[in-house]
Structures are given as C-alpha cells and as structure tokens.
Amino acid sequence: MAKKLNGTVIVTYRCNARCTMCSRYKAPSIPEEELSLETIKKLPPMYFTNITGGEPFIRTDLKDIVRELNKISDRIVISTNGFFTDRIIDLCKEFPNIGIRISIEGLEQTNNEIRGLPDGFNRGYTTLKKLREMGMKDVGFGMTVQDKNAPDLIPLYELSNKMDMEFATASLHNSFYFVEARNIIHDRPMVAENFEKLINELLNSNSPKKWFRAYFNHGLINYIYGQKRLLPCDMSFDTFFIDPYGDVMPCNGTKDKEVMGNLNTQSWDEVWNSEAAEKVRYKVRHCERQCWMIGSVSPAMRKRIWKPTWWVIRHKAKFWTKKKYSMYELPIVRDYRDGKVTKEELDACSTCDMKACVNNGLSAASNAQLRSRTGEEIVAEDLARQTAADGQAVNR
Numbered sequence: 001m002a003k004k005l006n007g008t009v010i011v012t013y014r015c016n017a018r019c020t021m022c023s024r025y026k027a028p029s030i031p032e033e034e035l036s037l038e039t040i041k042k043l044p045p046m047y048f049t050n051i052t053g054g055e056p057f058i059r060t061d062l063k064d065i066v067r068e069l070n071k072i073s074d075r076i077v078i079s080t081n082g083f084f085t086d087r088i089i090d091l092c093k094e095f096p097n098i099g100i101r102i103s104i105e106g107l108e109q110t111n112n113e114i115r116g117l118p119d120g121f122n123r124g125y126t127t128l129k130k131l132r133e134m135g136m137k138d139v140g141f142g143m144t145v146q147d148k149n150a151p152d153l154i155p156l157y158e159l160s161n162k163m164d165m166e167f168a169t170a171s172l173h174n175s176f177y178f179v180e181a182r183n184i185i186h187d188r189p190m191v192a193e194n195f196e197k198l199i200n201e202l203l204n205s206n207s208p209k210k211w212f213r214a215y216f217n218h219g220l221i222n223y224i225y226g227q228k229r230l231l232p233c234d235m236s237f238d239t240f241f242i243d244p245y246g247d248v249m250p251c252n253g254t255k256d257k258e259v260m261g262n263l264n265t266q267s268w269d270e271v272w273n274s275e276a277a278e279k280v281r282y283k284v285r286h287c288e289r290q291c292w293m294i295g296s297v298s299p300a301m302r303k304r305i306w307k308p309t310w311w312v313i314r315h316k317a318k319f320w321t322k323k324k325y326s327m328y329e330l331p332i333v334r335d336y337r338d339g340k341v342t343k344e345e346l347d348a349c350s351t352c353d354m355k356a357c358v359n360n361g362l363s364a365a366s367n368a369q370l371r372s373r374t375g376e377e378i379v380a381e382d383l384a385r386q387t388a389a390d391g392q393a394v395n396r
C-alpha cells in the first residue's frame with residue numbers, strides 16, 4: 001500500500017481578516033478557479049490533512065470538501081479565524097471528529113489590532129466555547145507570536161488551559177503565501193523571554209504532548225535568531241501543499257511559488273513522480289529559508305523522533321533538579337547578549353527583505369481582477385452576495 005502523506009489543502013485565497021503580518025486578504029483568488037471536488041477526489045491517502053486559506057469558511061461548499069477529504073484522511077484539522085461561527089458549528093455537527101484551530105493573536109485588544117476583524121476576539125472565543133459545549137474534542141488556539149503580542153503569550157496559554165484546549169504557536173514568516181517579505185522580529189530577547197516562560201510552563205505540565213510542544217517553541221527561539229533549523233526540512237518528500245489553483249507545492253514558506261505539477265490537469269501519480277517534482281525536491285534539500293512552522297516541523301519531528309525525545313528527557317531531568325529551561329542554551333542567544341553579534345547581523349540572517357517585490361502566487365485572472373478593485377472590496381462583495389443568497393434561501 002502507498003505510504004500515507006501529510007497534506008495541506010489551501011481551499012481559497014479569499015480572506016475577511018486584515019492581519020498585520022499577512023497580506024493575503026489583498027490578493028484573493030476567484031471563486032470559479034478554486035479547487036473543485038473533482039480535483040480534491042484525486043488527492044492521495046493522508047495520515048494528516050490541514051485545511052486552510054485564506055479563510056476556508058468563506059467557501060460555502062466547505063462541507064462537501066471535508067466530506068471528500070474525510071474519505072482519504074486519518075485526521076483533519078481546519079485552520080480558521082473563527083469569524084463564521086454558524087458555518088463552523090454547522091460543519092462540526094456533521095464531522096465531530098475533525099480538529100478546529102482558531103487563530104487568536106493575543107488578548108482582546110491586541111488580537112483585534114493584529115487581525116483587524118470587527119470584534120474578532122469575542123467571535124473567535126465564542127466559537128471556541130460553543131465547540132467545546134458541543135463536545136468537540138480537538139479544538140484549540142493558534143497564535144503567531146511577534147513583538148506586539150509576545151507579552152500576551154502566557155495569558156493566552158493560561159486561557160487555553162482553563163478552557164482545556166490545544167495551544168499552537170508560530171512566529172513571523174515571509175513568503176508568497178503570506179504575500180509578505182517585510183515580517184521581522186525587532187526585539188528578539190523580549191520575544192524569546194516570553195517563549196522561554198511558555199517552554200517552562202509546557203515542560204512543567206504532565207502532558208507528553210506539551211513537552212514536545214516545548215521543543216517546538218525552543219526551535220522558534222532558534223528561528224527568530226535566524227539560525228539553521230534544528231531538524232532538516234523534508235517538505236515535498238512525504239508532505240505537500242495544494243493551492244486553490246490545483247498547483248501542488250512543497251510548502252508555504254518559499255519566496256516564490258514552487259510547483260511540482262497541477263492536479264486539475266494531471267493525475268496524482270503524474271504530479272508526484274514528475275521531473276518538476278524532483279526539481280522541487282532538489283531545491284528543498286538546498287533551501288536556506290530555515291522556516292520553523294508546524295507544517296514542516298511536525299513531519300520532521302515524527303521522522304527523527306529521537307532528537308526531540310532526547311531534548312525532552314534532558315529538560316524533564318533538569319526540572320527534577322529544580323533547574324529550568326533557559327533560552328541561553330542556544331549559543332546565538334548568548335552571543336547576542338554578550339555583544340558578539342549585532343542586531344543588524346541577525347536581521348541579515350532573516351528572510352525579511354524590505355526591497356523585495358512580492359509575488360502573490362495568484363493566477364493571471366485573479367491578478368487581473370485587482371486592476372479595478374482592491375482585494376478587500378472583492379471579498380466584501382462576495383460575502384454580501386453570500387448573505388443575500390442565504391436570505392433568499394431562508395425566505396423561500
């Protein structure tokens with residue numbers, strides 16, 4: 001039997017949020033061009049499937065998509081901004097075993113400033129609470145840590161504990177997917193100190209899953225200091241992303257879109273075994289971007305489980321002798337503290353490029369619609385049409 005893969009399905013590039021660290025909302029896809037059920041049916045068996053966007057719940061046929069993916073996936077997690085509460089609840093009634101991760105970027109004020117969604121925190125929080133009340137088990141927060149919200153890291157973690165929910169972290173990345181090249185952490189020690197506190201909380205818990213999360217967050221400190229990944233990146237070997245146009249890609253971290261093939265026009269085997277796919281794999285092996293996102297780290301941790309396990313054992317042992325994890329275990333953090341490396345040198349190790357012209361990865365038709373209207377206007381009109389259609393259906 002063929003090996004199951006880890007896949008991320010980007011069902012749309014439309015988004016109703018206005019995140020400061022992601023400009024995807026300015027570059028939406030055209031609904032008619034977005035992944036069809038016919039294309040989704042061609043995907044291979046997966047041990048893990050992440051459904052993401054844009055905002056996936058903007059698609060009114062998301063239920064049909066999940067129904068298809070459910071046939072070929074052992075586990076599905078949907079990443080969402082949590083705004084469309086009714087749609088999320090409705091979908092979860094049919095699929096109580098899927099996971100839902102709602103992006104919350106801090107406590108109320110910080111979250112709303114970063115995500116730019118009207119009453120975004122309360123809507124996300126209410127959705128999470130309703131999902132819990134329904135008995136959904138795999139529910140949690142996702143937070144992208146940056147200068148502005150790092151002080152909210154521990155309060156948000158505590159809130160997730162109180163609600164008995166998963167707490168996933170990330171940090172700023174630049175790529176065509178985020179339509180960003182200027183994301184950068186400015187006050188690295190401050191952000192790292194907040195990660196350090198979180199790591200100690202996680203290590204101090206009784207949950208092995210949280211101990212491994214501690215390792216992931218240790219890797220995030222390493223990442224924001226611009227260092228080589230703690231584990232090699234194996235994207236495109238047993239992991240893939242597929243974008244709204246059916247293009248199969250290794251990941252969402254590359255500067256420009258890298259394409260292994262197109263599932264609208266090819267079969268899965270043709271894409272996966274193509275010369276283009278081999279070229280992409282060669283690029284991945286030589287990639288210098290050093291991303292540390294759960295999508296590329298989780299498969300790497302699975303593959304080299306002994307490495308995070310050894311880290312966990314060493315740090316749990318430290319706890320028994322009353323010592324704690326310290327961010328200064330990382331040589332680069334010590335070097336920066338001791339003035340052996342400058343902020344400018346660390347900035348140069350990041351993927352931030354203030355002069356870059358960002359390629360948004362859109363099709364020619366999606367880009368063309370941006371000539372007369374902004375992405376925000378296009379999505380707002382689209383949502384207004386959806387609301388009008390819902391009203392008509394109710395009145396019928």
Ligand code: SF4
Nearest residue numbers: 233251253254287291
């Ligand atoms: S490090 Fe891995 S995930 Fe990041 S851009 Fe390179 S190949 Fe993609």
